[in-house]
Amino acid sequence: MRKVVYVVIVLGLTVGARTFAADVVLENARFRAVLGEDAVWRSLVDKATNTEYCAADKKVTFGTVRVDGKTRNANRVELADDRLTVAFADCDAKLTYSVEVTDDWIAFRLVELSGTRPTHATLVRLGVTITERGGSRLNAAWNDKYSICLRGINLQSQGSCSRRSDHTLLSMTSQDAPGPKLEGAGAALIAAPTSDLRAILCRLSADYDLARNEGDGVPSHDLPIARQSYWFLSFGEKDVDTVIEYCRKAGFRQVMLSSNAWCASVGHFTFRENAYPDGIESLRRTVAKLHENGILVGMHTFASKISKMDPYVTPIPNRGFWVDRSATLAADVTADQTTIRTEDDLSQWPGSPVCKQKVWEGHVSKHQEVIIDNEIIRFESIGPEGKWDTFLGCQRGAWGTQAAAHKAQTECRHYGVDGCINGYIIDQDSPLFQKSTSRLAHVFNHCDFDMVYFDGSEDVDRRRYHYYSSNAHAVPMRKFKKRPVIHMGGGRTHGLWHSFTRYGTIDQYPGTYLAYLHAGGSIDDWPTCKDHIDRTLRRVIAGHEDMTPGELGWFGIGPKSGNYDGLQFDEIEYLMCKSLAYDSPISLQTSFSRMEAHPLTPDILEIVRQYEQLRLGYTVPAQTLQRLQEQGKDFVKLPHSLTDAGDSPEFVQVAALDKVAGTHDVRAFVGQWRGGTIATVWHYVGKQAELFVDTGDVKVYDVRGETVKTEERAAKTCVPLDQRRMLLHFPDTSPAEVRKLLTDATLEVRKPVVNWIQAEDFQSCVGSMVKGSAAGVQEPEAMGEVVLCSGRFDRIGSTPCYTEYKVDVPHKGRWTLWARVRYPTGGDMSFGLVLPDQEVTLSGNQVVGNCGVNDKKWHWTGRGGGVTTVPPGSPIVFNLEAGEFVFRIYPREGPGTAAGNPRLDCFCLTEDPDYRPSDADAKAAFK
Numbered sequence: 001m002r003k004v005v006y007v008v009i010v011l012g013l014t015v016g017a018r019t020f021a022a023d024v025v026l027e028n029a030r031f032r033a034v035l036g037e038d039a040v041w042r043s044l045v046d047k048a049t050n051t052e053y054c055a056a057d058k059k060v061t062f063g064t065v066r067v068d069g070k071t072r073n074a075n076r077v078e079l080a081d082d083r084l085t086v087a088f089a090d091c092d093a094k095l096t097y098s099v100e101v102t103d104d105w106i107a108f109r110l111v112e113l114s115g116t117r118p119t120h121a122t123l124v125r126l127g128v129t130i131t132e133r134g135g136s137r138l139n140a141a142w143n144d145k146y147s148i149c150l151r152g153i154n155l156q157s158q159g160s161c162s163r164r165s166d167h168t169l170l171s172m173t174s175q176d177a178p179g180p181k182l183e184g185a186g187a188a189l190i191a192a193p194t195s196d197l198r199a200i201l202c203r204l205s206a207d208y209d210l211a212r213n214e215g216d217g218v219p220s221h222d223l224p225i226a227r228q229s230y231w232f233l234s235f236g237e238k239d240v241d242t243v244i245e246y247c248r249k250a251g252f253r254q255v256m257l258s259s260n261a262w263c264a265s266v267g268h269f270t271f272r273e274n275a276y277p278d279g280i281e282s283l284r285r286t287v288a289k290l291h292e293n294g295i296l297v298g299m300h301t302f303a304s305k306i307s308k309m310d311p312y313v314t315p316i317p318n319r320g321f322w323v324d325r326s327a328t329l330a331a332d333v334t335a336d337q338t339t340i341r342t343e344d345d346l347s348q349w350p351g352s353p354v355c356k357q358k359v360w361e362g363h364v365s366k367h368q369e370v371i372i373d374n375e376i377i378r379f380e381s382i383g384p385e386g387k388w389d390t391f392l393g394c395q396r397g398a399w400g401t402q403a404a405a406h407k408a409q410t411e412c413r414h415y416g417v418d419g420c421i422n423g424y425i426i427d428q429d430s431p432l433f434q435k436s437t438s439r440l441a442h443v444f445n446h447c448d449f450d451m452v453y454f455d456g457s458e459d460v461d462r463r464r465y466h467y468y469s470s471n472a473h474a475v476p477m478r479k480f481k482k483r484p485v486i487h488m489g490g491g492r493t494h495g496l497w498h499s500f501t502r503y504g505t506i507d508q509y510p511g512t513y514l515a516y517l518h519a520g521g522s523i524d525d526w527p528t529c530k531d532h533i534d535r536t537l538r539r540v541i542a543g544h545e546d547m548t549p550g551e552l553g554w555f556g557i558g559p560k561s562g563n564y565d566g567l568q569f570d571e572i573e574y575l576m577c578k579s580l581a582y583d584s585p586i587s588l589q590t591s592f593s594r595m596e597a598h599p600l601t602p603d604i605l606e607i608v609r610q611y612e613q614l615r616l617g618y619t620v621p622a623q624t625l626q627r628l629q630e631q632g633k634d635f636v637k638l639p640h641s642l643t644d645a646g647d648s649p650e651f652v653q654v655a656a657l658d659k660v661a662g663t664h665d666v667r668a669f670v671g672q673w674r675g676g677t678i679a680t681v682w683h684y685v686g687k688q689a690e691l692f693v694d695t696g697d698v699k700v701y702d703v704r705g706e707t708v709k710t711e712e713r714a715a716k717t718c719v720p721l722d723q724r725r726m727l728l729h730f731p732d733t734s735p736a737e738v739r740k741l742l743t744d745a746t747l748e749v750r751k752p753v754v755n756w757i758q759a760e761d762f763q764s765c766v767g768s769m770v771k772g773s774a775a776g777v778q779e780p781e782a783m784g785e786v787v788l789c790s791g792r793f794d795r796i797g798s799t800p801c802y803t804e805y806k807v808d809v810p811h812k813g814r815w816t817l818w819a820r821v822r823y824p825t826g827g828d829m830s831f832g833l834v835l836p837d838q839e840v841t842l843s844g845n846q847v848v849g850n851c852g853v854n855d856k857k858w859h860w861t862g863r864g865g866g867v868t869t870v871p872p873g874s875p876i877v878f879n880l881e882a883g884e885f886v887f888r889i890y891p892r893e894g895p896g897t898a899a900g901n902p903r904l905d906c907f908c909l910t911e912d913p914d915y916r917p918s919d920a921d922a923k924a925a926f927k
Contacts, residue, residue: 024079029103031191039074055127055167065118067091104200109186124187125171135546136161141168147197149190153208156185158466159494205498211474212498215484220501226549230254232589234261236275237282244293251609256298266302267310274841284447298451304472305423314400316374320432321424325414333406340391352382359520362419371413376401418459441479454489470495502549504539508556508589518868529571534631540584553587559598569725572604576611577635581628593845597877599686599723599913603703639705652678661747676731677738685914686723689749692716701727752912756925759787759904767801775898786903789891797840802888809880816875818917820905828852828866829902832890842892
């Protein structure tokens with residue numbers, strides 16, 4: 001480190017109005033700071049312009065300590081031999097810092113504590129007059145001309161930026177436990193022109209060996225890769241060509257592979273061999289092929305937690321997990337005892353009726369576990385009322401551990417639980433953290449990934465959140481060999497600023513809100529999709545305050561399901577307009593099956609591609625971008641074939657029409673353009689229809705700008721509707737007139753074909769799939785005789801076991817398959833659905849069912865997402881040619897007995913994407 005010791009002095013005489021006897025003057029080549037003997041900041045001057053930036057009138061002291069539960073302000077400082085000693089009011093604690101001075105910064109590192117030891121300390125804080133911009137991750141107050149930044153010199157130090165109306169308070173804090181002690185923590189003060197700040201921060205991160213991530217000396221967040229959009233998908237080695245094709249359609253050059261697509265068990269990071277049959281070599285080949293096609297590949301993963309199915313948990317749970325609650329056994333316990341009493345208050349444990357915490361990630365049931373010795377025990381509740389000291393309804397030997405007797409006074413441990421993967425949170429001070437992250441790094445390095453998303457890294461020991469959240473990223477990142485890496489994840493902190501590439505992800509709509517409800521939360525005012533986009537956008541804007549790019553994602557593409565209409569064209573264009581306006585990449589989190597099930601997907605992806613190409617071309621004028629930034633306003637990009645505008649596109653502000661032709665099934669947005677009107681029109685689930693508009697003065701374009709042929713019938717223009725978005729140009733008609741024309745239009749929807757098939761009417765039956773009568777099973781509420789697996793089965797389908805069905809398809813098109821099923825055990829059971837020419841995996845698109853909210857009752861199902869999915873889930877869609885459609889149904893989940901295995905009753909195959917079969921319709925069809 002370049003030290004310039006001679007500019008650090010104790011002033012022993014009065015100089016002007018700003019310094020006094022015994023003031024401490026701290027000075028380098030760029031700035032001069034004055035700290036009064038009373039520990040109050042008096043001045044911070046930029047030496048190049050002689051501008052004063054200290055908010056001296058706020059009398060901000062150098063720091064604070066917390067002693068005996070009370071916060072004490074610094075009241076005296078003394079500098080001698082490059083050591084700054086700070087004393088505090090009403091206590092004997094003293095902190096001594098080494099003062100390290102370079103041309104670019106002055107750093108304060110805590111080297112000694114004397115007197116009463118603090119539990120927490122504000123190491124350095126400073127009030128400055130810059131208020132225009134600033135954020136805590138960068139921990140700088142800045143404007144276009146000048147920046148004042150207080151950076152931590154290691155992960156022990158956490159920055160905080162608090163902007164007020166007349167000043168900004170910059171602070172650097174640390175604590176004594178858990179984790180590293182206070183000694184060694186510190187902060188570097190930087191004051192420089194904003195144009196110089198990024199280069200200074202690069203030098204700082206190198207000098208202090210901070211968690212950093214650069215390419216040729218440039219931080220990853222300043223590289224072009226930070227502003228490229230990406231897919232977030234689940235796929236196997238055999239799906240790589242499909243991934244490449246979707247990248248082409250969306251104009252993306254990055255894709256992130258979901259953890260559950262490749263990883264069977266977080267912790268040991270074993271492989272799903274049905275997706276990656278050669279394990280790590282299959283994954284390496286997949287990444288390599290994507291690289292060959294110019295696509296960067298990301299690993300979505302978890303570093304701060306371990307799955308409950310992992311060998312680190314079962315059959316003997318490792319002691320390296322974070323214990324967030326504990327109690328002591330009150331008496332000996334036998335191996336089969338279901339009521340276990342403790343000596344402690346369990347009222348705030350999960351499952352207690354009086355627990356203050358009401359929202360538990362993934363549902364409270366995932367948290368209702370206690371570990372005694374080497375046994376994991378599930379419990380149903382806490383009781384008895386008023387005492388709250390007993391685990392009730394205990395299920396012994398959970399997660400493959402051994403039920404055993406336990407002695408009185410044994411510790412009852414509750415590990416911190418992550419409800420997302422249903423895993424335990426690691427104690428990062430244990431050897432387990434190093435073991436698991438080393439295995440993760442081996443996979444990352446061997447497969448040559450380019451990007452990482454550390455999901456759930458905010459799930460850490462909350463007693464020292466910022467340190468452990470930072471550490472959950474920093475430790476594996478140091479083990480990754482590639483640089484630069486596109487670094488993302490949960491728990492973005494001050495300590496990760498030099499390493500993080502972009503941030504802002506929020507789980508996809510509407511799934512994130514449904515998950516919150518399932519966890520025990522409540523929502524009074526349900527947000528719209530555009531509300532959700534605006535919420536994400538606010539995070540992007542906040543990221544800009546920290547000089548870090550944000551992304552608009554993860555954003556879902558999915559079909560109609562329940563009360564959700566599916567992603568609509570106005571929603572994706574709203575997203576892409578904001579992406580363009582703020583130069584923010586997007587991320588699309590979905591699946592092949594959900595996209596294939598949504599009729600609007602092709603034009604959605606074309607809209608994405610056009611905007612992505614436009615944004616990365618940087619040809620849109622700043623004035624236009626500023627206009628597009630307005631939240632709550634919809635815009636439509638006009639095709640060049642209409643505008644003849646050259647490289648600079650035109651955008652029209654539009655507003656929604658309540659109804660078209662008397663229905664909300666057809667959506668329209670209308671706005672003025674030049675002397676006429678622009679309208680976008682589509683059917684919300686892509687049904688084939690004709691819209692009759694009472695005018696001949698209209699031209700119609702598709703999303704690609706191609707002219708769409710229309711017909712005139714009875715002096716009306718017939719506009720074809722299907723899965724495409726149509727743009728209508730009325731050159732001489734006002735918006736008000738167009739609104740009336742569309743409101744008064746007439747709509748003719750083609751009647752769709754619906755086919756019904758009884759499960760018992762299979763063409764062939766192989767293995768242990770049988771009719772109910774052959775297995776002694778009766779289902780009075782079935783439409784006919786059910787089909788089921790009569791015993792145990794192979795879940796991955798390597799042993800042939802299926803029923804085969806054939807259906808005549810009258811014409812080419814997109815057809816949706818639904819099944820009527822019942823699961824005697826309840827939960828998220830499923831069947832396999834395989835076409836004759838497919839490799840049997842019974843995963844991904846080969847699943848039918850998995851809608852967990854079914855109460856063991858008969859229900860119609862497509863494809864669900866697990867325990868939280870309400871039937872019918874997402875449609876299962878096939879692009880079929882006219883002729884014979886053949887499919888096979890395999891057993892996939894169940895207890896392996898005729899009494900408990902799922903039942904299959906009948907199917908519905910329809911070309912209507914909006915149709916959801918009902919029992920009444922099925923009964924009428926089967927009469």
